[in-house]
Amino acid sequence: MTTEAKPSPRERLLSAAATLTYREGVGIGVEALCRAAGVSKRSMYQLFESKDELLAASLEQRTARYVAALLPATEDDRPPRERILHVFRQMEAQSGTPEFHGCPYLAAQIELKDRNHPASRVARQVKQNLTGFFRAEAERGGANAPDLLARQLSLFFDGAAARAGIGADTLTGLVEPTVTTLLDAAGMR
């Protein structure tokens, strides 16, 4: 007996769905997902009502890790503008790795088109939370228009993630000066 539990079929399906849809797109077939997870289609449909539900659950499940890799810790007491810059520095660092293909939550929404798809709903919520983080830091930092700054930063984040994900830009020397310009223009401390 080992002390480490073998991942369950449910866990293997969630992991395969997250990895394969991120790398190959949401059009990936149920067969390919089950093969990668080592789970029969019959078992998959016992665990998830549909492929759509599996996609939604896989996006949901990776959220905690995604947020932890991007946002500063709650106890990180640097000034708001530094906490905002932290997010962009993290994204820039992630974008330099070969497995980076952009923001999974943006890509899922672009690919699915359908705003009512269960996975689109999950993805939208995750992105709204990121805008909410920017909004809260903007307010704390005394930005003269916190809503506007939060929208600007969200747009810039998605543009940067998208362009780095398709290889259109490396982001080197781009992210920090741009975010600084936006923070300065907003009068952020």
Place this chain on the structure above:
Amino acid sequence: MTTEAKPSPRERLLSAAATLTYREGVGIGVEALCRAAGVSKRSMYQLFESKDELLAASLEQRTARYVAALLPATEDDRPPRERILHVFRQMEAQSGTPEFHGCPYLAAQIELKDRNHPASRVARQVKQNLTGFFRAEAERGGANAPDLLARQLSLFFDGAAARAGIGADTLTGLVEPTVTTLLDAAGMR
């Protein structure tokens, strides 16, 4: 006899591919494309080597219209910063229509994942041309770092198109102040 020629099977396929992939994604099946175009699969494969080639040709074909709807005319002699703002105003206006789902050339690259896909190559070139337009205007307008400004504007354009396309932002009151901030910071005339 009418004076207006009926669109050829080739034209109908290009048009169906452009419309359907934009609305539903690049995963759209050959059968659906042929049905929408009113062309047999056999005829399609006589006209195009593969679905991939049809996608690439459909993106290529709509380029002229896309550019005309976005960029100022060559003879438009407003100052460079106005010519740049024109692009963003056009995009913002387009994004308010129900048929807007973001930039087709960005979406195609995000969805296809494969940078060597013939349609990815077409899309990349179109986006590089837009960055080239920003770069040339930045230079003409005396921007202190034309390369940086062109990259910033490209990122902001793609972020705006992506977020408006998925309904995450309306762009109202966002695009013009942000672009103006970036142009001012670059010292653009």
